Amino acid sequence: TGSTRPQRLLRAVQKKATQGDPQSVIATIDDFCRHSEWAMNVGDEKGLILDSIVSEVNPSTALELGTYCGYSTVRIARLLPPGGRCITLEFNPAYAAVARQVIAWAGIQDKVQLVEGPSGDLIPQMKELFGVQTFDFVFLDHWKDRYLPDAKLLEECGLLREGTVLLADNVICPGTPEYLQYVRNSPRYESRYFKSHLEYTKVEDGLEKSVFLG
Numbered sequence: 001t002g003s004t005r006p007q008r009l010l011r012a013v014q015k016k017a018t019q020g021d022p023q024s025v026i027a028t029i030d031d032f033c034r035h036s037e038w039a040m041n042v043g044d045e046k047g048l049i050l051d052s053i054v055s056e057v058n059p060s061t062a063l064e065l066g067t068y069c070g071y072s073t074v075r076i077a078r079l080l081p082p083g084g085r086c087i088t089l090e091f092n093p094a095y096a097a098v099a100r101q102v103i104a105w106a107g108i109q110d111k112v113q114l115v116e117g118p119s120g121d122l123i124p125q126m127k128e129l130f131g132v133q134t135f136d137f138v139f140l141d142h143w144k145d146r147y148l149p150d151a152k153l154l155e156e157c158g159l160l161r162e163g164t165v166l167l168a169d170n171v172i173c174p175g176t177p178e179y180l181q182y183v184r185n186s187p188r189y190e191s192r193y194f195k196s197h198l199e200y201t202k203v204e205d206g207l208e209k210s211v212f213l214g
């Protein structure tokens with residue numbers, strides 16, 4: 001019973017990153033994924049686009065769908081204003097266990113609430129579980145066939161407000177065609193594509209930024 005890739009990624013963080021320094025955790029993971037083992041973090045190139053949009057929105061309440069090892073959770077949480085918080089949903093308990101330790105190593109655990117379970121079950125519970133009114137920012141990075149149903153679920157649960165920004169990873173690779181078609185054709189969204197590459201590769205991918213118009 002050897003280690004898993006997320007466990008090896010965590011070991012690299014605990015060995016090489018400075019505790020309490022989110023930037024060094026980010027850099028260590030990027031180095032591990034580029035030079036040791038590829039992993040499905042949003043990565044450094046798309047990560048800079050994520051950073052710029054999070055900084056522009058300056059969210060008090062952010063939602064992340066798909067924690068994986070916590071790389072993008074750290075990217076988002078390190079940029080939150082004082083009192084800001086990021087709720088992140090992870091389906092896979094093994095991923096969640098690694099993510100909790102990566103987030104703790106970065107020292108930003110007080111800004112993050114990691115919840116385990118399928119997004120479709122958890123989204124309707126956001127208000128009662130976490131006292132959330134609406135989200136200012138949503139990062140979609142989970143199962144690609146859940147982007148569209150979960151965007152609709154967020155609307156139906158009244159968790160989006162006029163101006164909420166949805167940012168979706170992987171809209172080209174692996175691809176989210178139904179989601180793209182919806183946000184690009186719905187009168188309720190203003191959508192824009194940020195061309196980039198699949199993390200740590202030369203393959204095209206990109207982020208879709210969609211502003212909910214209410």
Ligand SMILES: Cc1cc(-c2n[nH]c(CCNC(=O)c3cc(-c4ccc(F)cc4)cc(O)c3O)n2)ccn1
Binds near residue numbers: 117
């Ligand atoms: C709450 C909840 C959470 C989840 C959930 N949690 N964690 C995930 C992971 C999802 N992410 C991916 O699958 C993904 C895949 C690739 C990829 C893989 C192989 C290739 F060859 C090329 C590209 C690249 C990426 O950037 C990705 O993000 N889902 C699911 C359900 N409910």
Ligand SMILES: [Mg+2]
Binds near residue numbers: 040
């Ligand atoms: Mg992704």
